Amino acid sequence: MILSKFVNELPIPPVLKPRRKDQFHTYYKVNMTEFKQSLHSELNDTKVWGYEGSYPGPTIEVESGEKVVIKWTNNLPAKHLLPVDYTVHGAHLDVPEVRTVVHVHGASVEPESDGYPEAWFTRGFKQVGPYFRKKVYQYDNNMQACTLWYHDHTLGITRLNIYAGLAGFYLIRDHRERLLNLPCGQYEIPLIIQDKSFNEDGSLFYPRQPEKPVPQLETSIVPEFFGDTILVNGKVWPFLNVEPRKYRFRLLNGSNSRFYRFKLDSGQLIYQIGTDGGLMEYPIGMKEI
Incomplete structure (x- = not known):
């Protein structure tokens, strides 16, 4: 299928607002859902997966040293959007077809909040993988300003879940970066x-x-x-x-x-x-x- 180039304007992912913020923690709740979105004006709306009803997911912006907690919630359907290849390690018939676990790629983080591939969970946290997992992840963001991203990390279907839309930016900012007067x-x-x-x-x-x-x-x-x-x-x-x-x-x-x-x-x-x-x-x- 050949689609016309440069006819649709570039969308900019919105910055996610926290649910709560105080002197100790910043709290986010992020839902994973299935929805339809226009990917090109010459295409019918496409069924995708995303965080907070958006593909790609909203950008999460944090400050270096800011303690952030995120509750990642799986509200996806039981059947996968894409064909599952059961020959891949981890994508066997004895596990639920739709599983998710979120990894902030490049983050310095405690092991329990790193999104280990076998720490997956299903809709409503009804089934969970064989490894220790938390319902609420903690990110201490003890890093300098950098460009990271968050994405699904589930063993056996990572490529399918990201292809379906489960990815977004995670940006860490700090005072030193601001002093450089970079475009903002x-x-x-x-x-x-x-x-x-x-x-x-x-x-x-x-x-x-x-x-x-x-x-x-x-x-x-x-x-x-x-x-x-x-x-x-x-x-x-x-x-x-x-x-x-x-x-x-x-x-x-x-x-x-x-x-x-x-x-x-x-x-x-x-x-x-x-x-x-x-x-x-x-x-x-x-x-x-």
Whole structure:
């Protein structure tokens, strides 16, 4: 399916507001649900999964050293949105088809709140995985300013759950970063890039097993997946109106397998100022990232 490029504007994920905040803790409650969302104006609305009714999920912004607690709630249906490959370790027939556990990728966090792949849970916390898990996760955010992301981490179906939409930015800020006078507000743009494929009706395509599945001792029938369409912040081939000034882009590759190369068609340098571990010692100008 060929969709027109650059006809839909880039959406910017909203910043999630905490349910409560005091001098000791900041508390969030985040629901995982299934819903329909427009991914391109030439497509029917697509059924996706997301956090707080949004794909990608809302951005969580915290301060370095801020103690944050999050209750991740699974309100997804019992049947998976995508075909499950039961030859993958952890995705066997003796576990529920839909399971979730959230991992903040790159965070320094206590083990019980790290989103261990076998610490999964089902809707309403009715069934839980074999490893210790908590209903409310704690993040002490004892890190410098950096760009992280949160995503599903369930053993055997991580790639399916993220492809379905369970991913979002987690940004840590601090005083040192503010002193640098970097572009902020509308000039700081988070970009989560993913590749997907679509069926004619607008639904997400993902390869199925053949009628005679591969035996359990063999590897998955789909060792890697490459979609034929690129989405940014949940929109197919979007555009962004910009001013002639500096912008700060936070780049996140949320694809299953694909690598990306970023460059400006004007030939201008892109200045890399950080990695997912935080700000670099000094900026590096380059033609391509």
